[in-house]
Amino acid sequence: QVHxxxxxxxxxxxxxxxxxxxxxxxxxxxxxxxxxxxxxPGKEREGVALIGADVKTRYADSVEGRFTISKDSDKNTLYxxxxxxxxxxxxxxxxxxxxxxxxTPSWVPSDYKYWGQGTQVTISS
Numbered sequence: 001q002v003h004x005x006x007x008x009x010x011x012x013x014x015x016x017x018x019x020x021x022x023x024x025x026x027x028x029x030x031x032x033x034x035x036x037x038x039x040x041p042g043k044e045r046e047g048v049a050l051i052g053a054d055v056k057t058r059y060a061d062s063v064e065g066r067f068t069i070s071k072d073s074d075k076n077t078l079y080x081x082x083x084x085x086x087x088x089x090x091x092x093x094x095x096x097x098x099x100x101x102x103x104t105p106s107w108v109p110s111d112y113k114y115w116g117q118g119t120q121v122t123i124s125s
Contacts, residue, residue: 030071035050051070090122
């Protein structure tokens, strides 16, 4: 069975950094499209950063230039490096894994088949 799990969340002050990790079992990170989504207080789930089967990346306007999504094939792990964090970045962050090899990954949450349980990110000002 496919299982994905996030880690690395926490509470930091504005301007700080966090690195989220997503490990996968029964699934090959290198050859699949994946993404990070988040859901803030009173908000709907939104895409943050996406990476395709060919490692093409896409970013939400709100995080462009601050966040970096990447894969480590040897560790079969997806990462999200988050720098210069702001209070509006607060939310539950989810790792999403697609069963489809998109070369341009999707912003739509329902297009992803596998999800982690989430890791909380809280940014104070």
